[in-house]
Amino acid sequence: MLNKEKVKLGIAPIAWTNDDMPDLGKENTFEQCVSEMALAGFTGSEVGNKYPKDTDVLKKALELRGMEICNQWFSCFLITKPFEEVEKEFRSQLEYLRTMGAKVIGASEQSHSVQGMTDTPVFGHKYVMNDQEWETFCNGMNRLGKIAKEEYGIALTFHHHMGTVVQDEAEVDRMMENTDPEYVSLLFDTGHFAYCGVDPLKMVKKYADRIKHVHLKDIRREMVDKVKAENLSFLDGVRMGTFTVPGDGCIDFDPIFKVLEETGYEGYMLVEAEQDPAKANPLEYAIKARKFIAEKTGL
Ligand SMILES: O=C1C[C@@H](O)[C@H](O)[C@@H](O)C1=O
Numbered sequence: 077m078l079n080k081e082k083v084k085l086g087i088a089p090i091a092w093t094n095d096d097m098p099d100l101g102k103e104n105t106f107e108q109c110v111s112e113m114a115l116a117g118f119t120g121s122e123v124g125n126k127y128p129k130d131t132d133v134l135k136k137a138l139e140l141r142g143m144e145i146c147n148q149w150f151s152c153f154l155i156t157k158p159f160e161e162v163e164k165e166f167r168s169q170l171e172y173l174r175t176m177g178a179k180v181i182g183a184s185e186q187s188h189s190v191q192g193m194t195d196t197p198v199f200g201h202k203y204v205m206n207d208q209e210w211e212t213f214c215n216g217m218n219r220l221g222k223i224a225k226e227e228y229g230i231a232l233t234f235h236h237h238m239g240t241v242v243q244d245e246a247e248v249d250r251m252m253e254n255t256d257p258e259y260v261s262l263l264f265d266t267g268h269f270a271y272c273g274v275d276p277l278k279m280v281k282k283y284a285d286r287i288k289h290v291h292l293k294d295i296r297r298e299m300v301d302k303v304k305a306e307n308l309s310f311l312d313g314v315r316m317g318t319f320t321v322p323g324d325g326c327i328d329f330d331p332i333f334k335v336l337e338e339t340g341y342e343g344y345m346l347v348e349a350e351q352d353p354a355k356a357n358p359l360e361y362a363i364k365a366r367k368f369i370a371e372k373t374g375l
């Protein structure tokens with residue numbers, strides 16, 4: 077059983093309203109989203125674009141429901157923008173997260189990313205960094221991680237992601253080898269590994285001691301196969317239902333939870349299952365996910 081004192085459960089607003097495709101769930105309000113998260117039994121949330129920008133207003137709305145912000149996505153452009161520009165935006169997001177009491181920031185390198193391009197197939201079109209870019213990227217990550225830890229008390233976790241420069245196993249390995257464990261940790265996303273054909277169990281075993289945030293996502297294998305066969309984009313796939321909540325797709329979560337338990341994982345496990353809310357009722361799927369986690373982990 078995972079330790080209740082050390083592991084908290086969250087859920088992402090992307091199942092209610094999708095910031096990458098705002099027409100998905102445009103009718104769902106912020107209040108509905110956070111109320112349903114709490115009703116389903118979650119205490120943590122990431123940040124969606126319908127969340128109030130005023131931190132006092134947001135804090136009050138979350139506290140009323142026994143919830144908190146546990147992480148926020150940060151888009152890095154370390155290989156295509158000057159470091160100082162990235163640092164400025166990074167610091168502003170760290171300020172916000174510190175005010176909200178979050179302990180983690182989840183960064184993804186978005187230079188040349190195809191994840192948001194609806195006219196680009198997600199398989200076979202990702203950008204591959206050259207040696208010089210790898211060096212710039214890893215040095216930049218170390219510098220950002222040092223700032224986050226030493227000046228804000230926040231851990232920088234890196235989010236590997238489909239269609240980005242750090243997607244496959246070898247790319248995650250290279251990033252991990254060339255960054256300082258003191259400053260850079262891994263945001264382990266089960267769905268993104270399974271999507272690109274990497275075994276999430278192998279990755280959790282390999283990097284358990286550097287994982288500081290977990291995204292629990294499942295995939296519908298037949299939908300991912302369709303995305304590949306028909307040269308569809310990442311976002312086309314989301315609309316079709318490539319992702320779902322843990323337990324509803326093809327990933328075997330039992331051994332993954334076991335590794336996290338045996339290695340003493342501490343932090344958030346956050347359900348992140350973007351799909352069309354008109355087809356997959358967000359509250360229904362949140363409850364389904366919460367029950368699955370309780371059954372499998374005792375949390
Ligand atoms: O963490 C994430 C943030 C989303 O916006 C993204 O597209 C999703 O797939 C993900 O894993």
Ligand SMILES: [Co+2]
Pocket residue numbers: 235265291348
């Ligand atoms: Co994720």
